[in-house]
Amino acid sequence: MRWFQRPQLPCAVVFDSLADKLQGALGDLRKKGKLDEEAISRAMREIRLALLEADVNFTVVRDFVARVREQALGEDVLKSLTPGQQVVKVVHDELTALMGEGESGLAFGKFTVILLAGLQGSGKTTTSAKLALALRKQGRKPGLVAADLQRPAAIDQLEQLGKQIQVPVYRTETKDAVEATRSGIERARADGLDTVIVDTAGRLQIDEELMAELARVRDEAKPHNILLVLDAMTGQEAVNVAQAFNERIAFDGVILTKLDGDARGGAALSVKAITGKPIKFASTGEKVDALEVFHPDRMASRILGMGDVLTLIERAEAAVEADDQAEMEKRLAAGQFTFDDFLKAYKMLRRMGPLQGILKLIPGMKDQLGDVDVDENQLGRVEAIVLSMTPQERRSPIVIDGKRRIRIANGSGATVEQVNQLLEARKQMEKMMKQMGRGKMPALPNQQAPEPLSAGRKSGVKRKKKKAGRR
């Protein structure tokens, strides 16, 4: 079957809510009360495109969709009032199950060797350090063996990271990676460590010479764990990479890196489907402690472009200092919401990443927002206005009279009207906070809420124009 049906070509592409699309494709199914081949096919095409957009390899997509198709024809879907959502659930569950198979932990022996391999730039060196730190925190005594003799200054990088996380790094003055591995492991053992992580040079899977070298390094290291380090942004190529590395060094599992970006990460599914090897860890940030166990359910949501509440909560937690959080809660409970609080909340939001991305993490929000584009500059203006207030004005906004409004407007490059809108917005928010303090859940501020903070049309959020020519 063709991937794109000609009449629907370009529209297939905008897909903000897979559930909506599927609902559209399957909605009338129920009325008919019987299977409609065409509707099912339409739904399957949406799933296919969703997975392709997420960089799942197309051969994997084909097999996967065939599997889902079987299940989508099941009773539950047909009986459901919302077959679209039901199908999404089937897809989501199937993705989760597939990616969740296999051992997620590491294998340990008396003296454990972990070998990391992968393409250039996938993040091996950084990941080595992150893994070492995680192991040290678990009470193990890890060491790092520098076996990347290719990239200029790679060993310096590992040494600096080692110092940072207080883990010894073993370097050997040699041009031979096997020798560096042997010597490093030997010394680590002699030093009484119980775990070593061997950081190898990045290599292309088609580079015969370097792949042979990697196999020799593996034979020398006799690792308990061989881990493929894979960039979450990898495209269709992920399959070739995984296959080739698996053939040469039969890795035990995968560490998926750069998951803190906005890549949908379909490569994770490709690699699992092609090699059967589990994804064990996810690397989620620049800092050396940003290594997590892999959550297949979250990954499934991510690949499908669905909300990810857990990630949202974690990011919010990371963005707010614990003290701040307690303080903020206390003030909110008291029904106070000054411009200082306003600024704090705003800064916290900024620390969580681009607003558009945050909003998309909220399930249902994406549908509510539709084609809305968040204008980050507008948020910047809000900050500028608040910063143009005196400390006293921020604490007790009541003192801001007409004259002060003009001054603030001039100071922040905003219009007086914009300043007025912001003042009004704060008032509304304070009201809302008071309600919350009394235990009432306020209505979400939508259209009727004042301008700068609302999800209204002219303010911080603007409607994206439909691109011309889209069918």
Added chain:
Amino acid sequence: MARSWGQLLGDSDAPAESEVEQRGFFGRLRESLGKSRRALTEQLAVAAFDPGDDASWERLEEALIYADVGVRATAELIRRLEARQDLNELGAALAEEIAALFGEPATLDLAHEPAVLLVVGVNGTGKTTTIGKLADKLREHGRTVTLGAADTFRAAAEEQLEIWAQRAGARFVGGERGGDPAAVAYDAVGSDTDVVIVDTAGRLHTQTNLMDELAKVRRVIAARIDGAPHEVLLVVDATTGQNGLQQARLFSEVVGVTGVALTKLDGSAKGGIAVAIAYELGLPVKLVGVGEGLDDLRPFDAGDFARALVAE
């Protein structure tokens, strides 16, 4: 005839490149494609393409998706091909359409004293390596070069660039780890060489703080030299999937990207994401990286790239 360095750099009197040098790029691309087990070729060359046959179109669509061209650009290419009357030479027609998406051949704007190049991208795409190779080429073409190490974040990034500076005979301006990258950039652009290339730390385009920092680097450069940076190169790894579009979009918003350097084309990845970036954002590819050696950086040639993508 592949595009030469002289053409890319706007040197009309540059010596003609030897055929060996020219073939280097195309040859390598072909070679790497030959190694790929499921090269586009196999998908296309099977029998003659029959425009009336859905299976033929399906193979073509899959081939493009497989090259990471992405759903939208693939749909566009298919649409253009379908609009053509004559599809006997499918490979050639496809190469033409892909090349057309890339538009006019790009040049590197070096007509300034100094010409400032800012190099940006996500982590691990090969920024530093690309800069090292570019510096060497510029020296070969008679330019004096300064490399500014404004990657003050990654451990040993500065050392890596300094090693490249030595190899390429370029001047080197560094800072200290954890220092202000904008300060390093400021110092570097004050250098009196023909060209200043500023290396920056890899950062994911979703990291607001780091993107703000990058915007500051740009502002500081612009404040010191009017009209600078004259080129902002986004380095994109050819193995990157559809996220490459998002990278190009957000980096463009923050620092005004003027062109793409597509790296790691020596693997079996086809770098089709560059087609998507050109189609959706209109950003030209200026350079391609085809290996780790000093000579493995080439001016981008849309025709060659397209032919390699659909190599026969």
